[in-house]
Amino acid sequence: MKSFRKELWFNIKGRREFVNITRDVEEALAKSGVTEGLVLVNAMHITASVFINDDESGLHQDYDKWLERLAPHAPVSQYLHNRTGEDNGDAHLKRQIMGREVVVAITAGRLDFGPWEQIFYGEFDGGRRKRVLIKIIGE
Amino acid sequence: MKSFRKELWFNIKGRREFVNITRDVEEALAKSGVTEGLVLVNAMHITASVFINDDESGLHQDYDKWLERLAPHAPVSQYLHNRTGEDNGDAHLKRQIMGREVVVAITAGRLDFGPWEQIFYGEFDGGRRKRVLIKIIGE
Amino acid sequence: MKSFRKELWFNIKGRREFVNITRDVEEALAKSGVTEGLVLVNAMHITASVFINDDESGLHQDYDKWLERLAPHAPVSQYLHNRTGEDNGDAHLKRQIMGREVVVAITAGRLDFGPWEQIFYGEFDGGRRKRVLIKIIGE
Numbered sequence: 536m537k538s539f540r541k542e543l544w545f546n547i548k549g550r551r552e553f554v555n556i557t558r559d560v561e562e563a564l565a566k567s568g569v570t571e572g573l574v575l576v577n578a579m580h581i582t583a584s585v586f587i588n589d590d591e592s593g594l595h596q597d598y599d600k601w602l603e604r605l606a607p608h609a610p611v612s613q614y615l616h617n618r619t620g621e622d623n624g625d626a627h628l629k630r631q632i633m634g635r636e637v638v639v640a641i642t643a644g645r646l647d648f649g650p651w652e653q654i655f656y657g658e659f660d661g662g663r664r665k666r667v668l669i670k671i672i673g674e
Numbered sequence: 675m676k677s678f679r680k681e682l683w684f685n686i687k688g689r690r691e692f693v694n695i696t697r698d699v700e701e702a703l704a705k706s707g708v709t710e711g712l713v714l715v716n717a718m719h720i721t722a723s724v725f726i727n728d729d730e731s732g733l734h735q736d737y738d739k740w741l742e743r744l745a746p747h748a749p750v751s752q753y754l755h756n757r758t759g760e761d762n763g764d765a766h767l768k769r770q771i772m773g774r775e776v777v778v779a780i781t782a783g784r785l786d787f788g789p790w791e792q793i794f795y796g797e798f799d800g801g802r803r804k805r806v807l808i809k810i811i812g813e
Numbered sequence: 814m815k816s817f818r819k820e821l822w823f824n825i826k827g828r829r830e831f832v833n834i835t836r837d838v839e840e841a842l843a844k845s846g847v848t849e850g851l852v853l854v855n856a857m858h859i860t861a862s863v864f865i866n867d868d869e870s871g872l873h874q875d876y877d878k879w880l881e882r883l884a885p886h887a888p889v890s891q892y893l894h895n896r897t898g899e900d901n902g903d904a905h906l907k908r909q910i911m912g913r914e915v916v917v918a919i920t921a922g923r924l925d926f927g928p929w930e931q932i933f934y935g936e937f938d939g940g941r942r943k944r945v946l947i948k949i950i951g952e
Contacts, residue, residue, distance in 0.1 A: 536675055536814055536952050538849040540920055571677040572811060573714060575851060575916050579927025581866045587774055588720045593754030594766055601745065601767055606879065615871030627872055628879055631911055633770055635865055638714050638777055638916055640809035642679055647807060649718025668925060670918035672850060672951065673811065674675050675814055710816040711950055712853060726913055727859045732893030733905055740884065740906055772909055777853050777916055779948035781818055786946060788857025812950065813814050 539567030539671040547661030553595045554656040556667065561646060563669045570644040572673015576654060577636035579666040582626035584633035584657035602629045626659035633657050641673055678706030678810040686800030692734045693795040695806065700785060702808045709783040711812015715793060716775035718805040721765035723772035723796035741768045765798035772796050780812055817845030817949040825939030831873045832934040839924060841947045848922040850951015854932060855914035857944040860904035862911035862935035880907045904937035911935050919951055
């Protein structure tokens with residue numbers, strides 16, 4: 536069994552943003568030499584997500600508006616978590632909706648994807664350096 | 675390490691439906707010959723889900739009503755994504771709640787499940803042919 | 814390829830609670846002897862979750878309040894599922910928000926975690942014995 540590990544680093548300027556990382560995962564897969572297996576891609580921080588959906592800017596604005604409706608940022612006093620001095624209580628909730636991780640099949644050396652699947656990093660509490668982990672296992 | 679791959683195809687007539695695919699995954703597992711490992715089951719389309727829960731029709735109606743409350747289909751003009759000519763903006767949101775994929779342990783040649791666990795395909799934008807991927811790795 | 818399996822048992826007195834199980838997963842990993850691979854940790858029951866987030870009591874209260882807002886327990890008559898004689902319709906919905914499972918990378922014999930990642934069992938319908946499955950594969 537082969538294994539391969541790579542970190543991606545981000546420093547998102549604003550509070551929230553979606554970044555397409557499909558190409559980065561493909562590059563890691565090519566370096567790994569794995570042709571049959573699984574790749575795990577996960578946020579290493581608990582106010583961020585990794586998810587798979589469409590690379591369409593209108594949809595990303597829809598996600599942002601929807602997540603703000605389900606778990607609003609303000610007023611920050613509505614979250615007990617913010618008594619720790621943080622203002623990111625909402626980000627911990629948004630991340631649960633969008634998910635921590637994706638697991639993708641590797642077949643014949645490629646990400647085994649449907650026609651529109653793309654992998655995104657979802658930042659919900661930007662302004663600091665954060666990481667995504669890519670872990671590949673297989674043969 | 676062994677690996678095995680199978681696609682399941684669907685063509686749901688209505689807009690939304692839940693389909694129990696546990697038996698299909700069990701059949702793929704039997705064909706794979708894997709006795710210890712993991713199986714990934716994922717929607718290959720971004721307006722559909724694969725999830726694990728109970729096979730109870732009342733619950734499925736509860737899910738449908740709840741998802742419509744959290745991310746209503748109409749009016750379709752509420753989603754920027756629908757400016758692309760689609761009317762499935764809501765389906766991209768519903769799918770994030772229910773999830774893209776499940777990973778299930780394989781032990782002694784069987785799905786290592788609790789008493790009520792069943793695997794479902796969740797369609798949120800039917801009327802077209804769509805696929806689920808089953809990928810098995812192990813020994 | 815090595816594989817390792819362990820069950821964790823819970824009997825939560827109240828209806829809802831979050832339990833940090835990171836240490837249990839680390840102990841299973843040590844016993845497995847796996848140094849490179851993946852660990853799957855999943856609820857074996859469909860009204861419970863396994864998720865990764867922060868071990869901060871304020872945040873856990875925020876999650877509880879938020880999940881009650883998105884999928885209230887009462888009135889129990891609002892869920893068709895409760896016609897089966899159960900009163901846990903809400904728990905099946907809450908579990909979809911928080912997720913069934915996590916997959917964590919194993920690198921150099923350790924859980925490959927970011928600085929704040931901790932694994933939790935999320936109970937949404939306590940008062941009965943329930944299990945979590947830990948399945949480890951790798952080398």
